[in-house]
Amino acid sequence: MIDVKRRVFLKGSAAAGAVVAAAGAGLIAPQAVLAEWNEAAFRSKSVADAVKAVTGTDASVESADIKIKAPEIAENGAVVPVSVSSSIAGVTAISILAASNPSPMVASFALGETTVADVSTRIKMGKTGDVIAVVQAGDKVYTAKKEVKVTIGGCGG
Amino acid sequence: MKKTVVAIATLCVVGLSSTVAAKNAADTTPAQDLETYRSYFTKKFPGVPLQEFSNGVYAIDQISRDSWEAIEEFPPYEPFIEEGEELWNTPFANGKGYSDCFKDGPAQRKNYPHWNAERKMVITLPLTINECREANGEKPLKWKKGKLASLLAYMGYESRGQKTNVVIPEGDAGALTAYNEGKSQYFSRRGQLNFACASCHMQSSGMHVRTDILSPGLGHTTGWPVYRSKWGNLGTLHRRFGGCNQQVRAKPFKAQSKEYRNLEYFLTHMSNGIEFNGPSARK
Amino acid sequence: MAKSSIKLRAKVKNGVTTVKALMSHPMETGQRKNKKTGEKIPEHFIQEVVGTYNGKVVITTSWSGGVSKDPYLSFSFKGGANGETVTVSWSDNKGGSDTKDVKIKGKK
Numbered sequence: 001m002i003d004v005k006r007r008v009f010l011k012g013s014a015a016a017g018a019v020v021a022a023a024g025a026g027l028i029a030p031q032a033v034l035a036e037w038n039e040a041a042f043r044s045k046s047v048a049d050a051v052k053a054v055t056g057t058d059a060s061v062e063s064a065d066i067k068i069k070a071p072e073i074a075e076n077g078a079v080v081p082v083s084v085s086s087s088i089a090g091v092t093a094i095s096i097l098a099a100s101n102p103s104p105m106v107a108s109f110a111l112g113e114t115t116v117a118d119v120s121t122r123i124k125m126g127k128t129g130d131v132i133a134v135v136q137a138g139d140k141v142y143t144a145k146k147e148v149k150v151t152i153g154g155c156g157g
Numbered sequence: 158m159k160k161t162v163v164a165i166a167t168l169c170v171v172g173l174s175s176t177v178a179a180k181n182a183a184d185t186t187p188a189q190d191l192e193t194y195r196s197y198f199t200k201k202f203p204g205v206p207l208q209e210f211s212n213g214v215y216a217i218d219q220i221s222r223d224s225w226e227a228i229e230e231f232p233p234y235e236p237f238i239e240e241g242e243e244l245w246n247t248p249f250a251n252g253k254g255y256s257d258c259f260k261d262g263p264a265q266r267k268n269y270p271h272w273n274a275e276r277k278m279v280i281t282l283p284l285t286i287n288e289c290r291e292a293n294g295e296k297p298l299k300w301k302k303g304k305l306a307s308l309l310a311y312m313g314y315e316s317r318g319q320k321t322n323v324v325i326p327e328g329d330a331g332a333l334t335a336y337n338e339g340k341s342q343y344f345s346r347r348g349q350l351n352f353a354c355a356s357c358h359m360q361s362s363g364m365h366v367r368t369d370i371l372s373p374g375l376g377h378t379t380g381w382p383v384y385r386s387k388w389g390n391l392g393t394l395h396r397r398f399g400g401c402n403q404q405v406r407a408k409p410f411k412a413q414s415k416e417y418r419n420l421e422y423f424l425t426h427m428s429n430g431i432e433f434n435g436p437s438a439r440k
Numbered sequence: 441m442a443k444s445s446i447k448l449r450a451k452v453k454n455g456v457t458t459v460k461a462l463m464s465h466p467m468e469t470g471q472r473k474n475k476k477t478g479e480k481i482p483e484h485f486i487q488e489v490v491g492t493y494n495g496k497v498v499i500t501t502s503w504s505g506g507v508s509k510d511p512y513l514s515f516s517f518k519g520g521a522n523g524e525t526v527t528v529s530w531s532d533n534k535g536g537s538d539t540k541d542v543k544i545k546g547k548k
Contacts, residue, residue: 037487037533042504071224073368075440079386079508081227098506102471106506112498112517116456119499120514122228124469124506151368231462233510235447243443389509 050105066144077150083120084133091117093136100129182337198375210376234384234436241311258289266316272332279418300412301396313435323426339423348407380437446540450526457520469505
C-alpha cells in the first residue's frame with residue numbers, strides 16, 4: 001500500500017511550518033513528517049493556522065481563477081458536494097476548508113505534474129459558513145471562498 | 158423541537174386551503190383517483206414533465222437538484238447494487254436461489270405490489286423475497302435495511318425503465334377494499350401533529366418545512382430503495398413510511414404490516430405510468 | 441458490503457482521464473455520540489487516498505473526518521489510454537486500507 005514514490009512526490013506540498021509544528025509537538029519523528037498525514041493542519045481549530053500548516057506561509061492572495069462548485073444551500077450538511085478547479089498554471093496542491101467546522105481543514109490534494117487542477121469530493125458542514133479553497137502553485141498561495149448555507153431540515157426526502 | 162411545531166403548524170394552516178381528499182375513500186374509483194391525483198400535481202407544477210416526478214423534490218427545486226446531480230456523479234447506492242447482485246447469485250443452503258422463485262429474473266418491479274385473490278392480500282416485492290427464502294429453509298431478512306434493501310437495489314436497478322402499472326382488479330371486492338384502506342391511510346390525519354400523508358405531500362407539496370421543500374407525492378414510490386444521506390445507508394419504502402409517521406408523532410405501523418402494504422398498493426397505483434428508477438439517492 | 445470497499449471508474453476523453461472513486465467507510469469524526477450509550481464514537485476516517493496511473497502517483501489526497509461518510513473522490517490527469525490501469529488506494533487512521541485497479545475506458 002505505502003508507495004515509496006509518494007514520499008518524494010509529497011515533498012513539494014508539505015509545509016515547513018507543519019514540520020516544525022508537528023515535530024515540535026513530539027507527535028512524529030521529523031524525518032517521517034513529509035510522508036505523514038498533516039496532523040497540525042487537520043487538528044488546527046482556525047482557518048489561518050490550518051492554511052499555514054499546509055502551505056508554510058500566511059501570505060496568500062485571493063484569486064478569481066479558482067472556481068468552487070458547491071450548493072448555495074446544503075441539502076444535508078452531512079453530504080455537501082464540493083468541486084475546486086483552477087486555471088492557474090503549475091498548481092501543485094489544492095486544499096478545501098470549511099470555515100465554520102470545529103477543525104476547518106477537510107481535504108488536501110497534492111497533484112502530480114500531469115494532474116489537472118480539478119478535484120471533487122463531498123464534505124460535512126456543521127453550520128453555515130464559507131467553503132475555502134487554497135491553491136498552491138510554485139511558492140504562491142491563492143485562495144477563494146464560497147458561502148454554503150446549512151440549516152436543520154424538517155423531514156427530507 | 159418547539160420551533161418545529163410552530164413551523165409545521167403554520168404550514169398546516171396555509172397548506173389546507175385546498176382539499177382534494179375524498180371524504181369517504183369508497184366514493185371514487187381507482188381510475189378516477191389516479192386522474193385526480195396526477196392532474197393535481199401536473200397542474201400545481203406545470204413545468205414538470207410527468208416522468209420527472211420520479212425524482213421527488215429534485216423535480217421541483219433547482220438548488221437541491223444541483224446537489225443531487227453532483228451526488229449522482231457517483232451515487233452512494235452503487236455498492237449496494239453490487240452487493241444485491243452477489244446475494245441474488247448466492248445459492249441457498251438447499252442449492253436453490255432467488256431465480257427459482259423469480260423465474261423471469263431480477264427485473265420484477267413492474268409486478269409489484271399486486272393483489273393476490275387467493276390469499277386475499279396485497280403482495281409486495283420484499284414480502285415475496287422473504288417468502289422465497291423461507292420456502293427454501295432460509296431465515297427471513299430484516300424489512301427496513303441491510304441485505305433485503307441491497308437485493309431490492311439490484312432488482313430495482315435491473316427494473317429501471319419499467320413503468321408503474323398497479324392494477325386494482327375489477328370485480329374483486331377484496332382488492333378494492335385493500336386499495337380503499339390504503340387510500341384512507343393516506344388521507345387520514347394522525348399523530349400529535351395531526352397530519353395525513355396528503356397534508357404534507359399533496360396540499361403542501363412544494364412548500365417549506367424549515368428549509369426542506371416538501372416533495373410531491375406523485376412518483377413517491379418509484380425510486381426505492383433509497384440511500385438517504387440522513388440514514389447513511391439504504392432503506393426500503395416501508396422504513397420511510399414509518400419515519401414519516403414518526404415525524405408527525407404518530408406510532409408507526411410495522412414494515413410489511415397490512416396497513417403499509419395497503420398504503421403501498423394505493424400510492425403505487427397513484428404513480429401508474431411513471432417509470433421505476435430505483436435505487437435512488439435522497440438527502 | 442460488496443467485496444471491495446472501493447468502486448472505481450476511469451474514462452479518457454480529449455486526452456484527459458477522469459477518475460471517480462466511491463469508498464465505503466464510516467468516516468467518523470470522533471465528535472459523534474452513540475445515541476444509545478451517549479459515548480463518543482472513536483474517530484475512524486480515511487487519512488490518505490493515493491491515485492496512480494500506470495504505477496505513477498498522480499494524486500495524494502489527505503482527508504480529515506470532515507469528509508462525508510462513504511467518501512467520494514474525483515480527479516483527472518492528462519494522458520491515459522483505453523485499457524491502461526488506474527489504481528486508487530486508501531488508508532485510515534486505524535491501520536485499515538484497501539486498493540482497487542480499474543482499466544481506463546474510452547478513446548483518447
